Amino acid sequence: MPHESDPEPEVNISGGEAGGGAPATFDPATADTRAERIVDRLGARYWQKTYGGQDAFTCLVRTILSQNTSDVASQPAHDALLERYDGPDIDLAAALAAAERSTLAETISAAGLYNQKSGVIVDAAEWVLERWGSAAGFDAFVREGDPHEVRATLLEVSGVGPKTADCVLLFAGGRDGVFPVDTHVHRIYRRLGIAPPDADHEAVREVLERDVPAEKCGFGHTATIQFGRDFCTARRPACLEDPNACPMADICDQVGVYPETGEVVDPADAPEAAGD
Template sequence: MYWEKTYGGRDAFPCLVRTILSQNTSDVASQPAYDGLCERYDEPDRDLAAALAVADRDELAETISAAGLYNQKSEMIQEAATWILEEFDSAAGFDKYVTEEAPEKVRQTLLSIHGVGPKTADCVLLFAGGQSGVFPVDTHVHRIYRRMGIAPPDADHEEVRAVLERDVPAAKCGFGHTATIQFGREYCTARKPACLEDPEACPLADRCDQVGVYPETGEVVDPADAPEAE
């Protein structure tokens, strides 16, 4: 159903900024914020991290306001930019580190940055570093694989990631991430999954345990809140 993409090749710092902007919002909201940020601060003869580190905080917040939580996100972006300059001298130095160092070392480094959680770190590893075997867990991935019965119903994001990175071939993890997001938007939505009204409407119906989905009553709950099957 979904085309497999090529992963890696993106510059690491813009990827980090883009992922921070996407936190707790949709691409529809975060993309204009990212485009506006690049238009204002990403100049050909200037390092983006250097530009953002000294940017006026209120101006930066206004620029990314479409992404929501703009005060917090502007602070996180500036702190990340300042840290990258201190540790790697430039956005280019950070990009070299992300692409050449061992993935687990890079992941732990990214997680030390204020505002960077597992999903953000893994997205940088996947889309900038091109690392195989990395399966970022966003809200769609977390919901779908517990709903399908592949991960335990009460698994947190990290536990779902561990299951997927263990069982999915390394070369397919990146594709699994992006395809699952698309599948979650089109079929396995949080409140009205396709199977709720028509069991045959979902292309994965024959592989899904429907944990927390009850077509008989029209009820949908988080898999962690679903009663155990007898």
């Protein structure tokens, strides 16, 4: 059941410490696209924030840990990693580059796929040291470098995909116009009819970054995730129980959702998409 009063979790990849962003106010009356109206409505329900300021390498590690798992599972792994390898006057990149992989894997086991993720983290730490000499040098690159160059550079790292790169740009770099696409965002904006039913993650990102103003993309990402958890779940979206239960009911195309039969399919598999 949706919990409309639930706050953003105090510590998660969608926000970081104390929500990870500064409260901001935007005027929804100026929305020019349907995507922007949806983001405005989500922001009014959950939160409107600007993001940035997280340490870039810590954010990279945190996002790697979150891949293919939930914050509930990955947060303890992140906490355990920092407890073992981080501290005052310690360069986290140097500490992880020198980490014994089996020990690191055991440390982050709560996150799942821990053998794979430990390898990605050590490789990323070695890459940071080779390119920038320290986590601080990497942080400066993420904050001050050309965002397209930063994104392309991050995508060179094995195990770092578009969503991970975009989260680093958003939560560490504080870059406007970045709308990371995770499984919630990918599902929801195709289901709503904002992106084509067969759009991949990158195609959905391109639509959102085109149709949502740059300053709204950050909270659009985090609020959409919460909306996906509360209402627009993968298997039992709220509209199956009650057509009026979802706050987006009047603006959603329900692609792949059939309340009359209770069937839910991926938007790409919806019969309506067959002739597109």
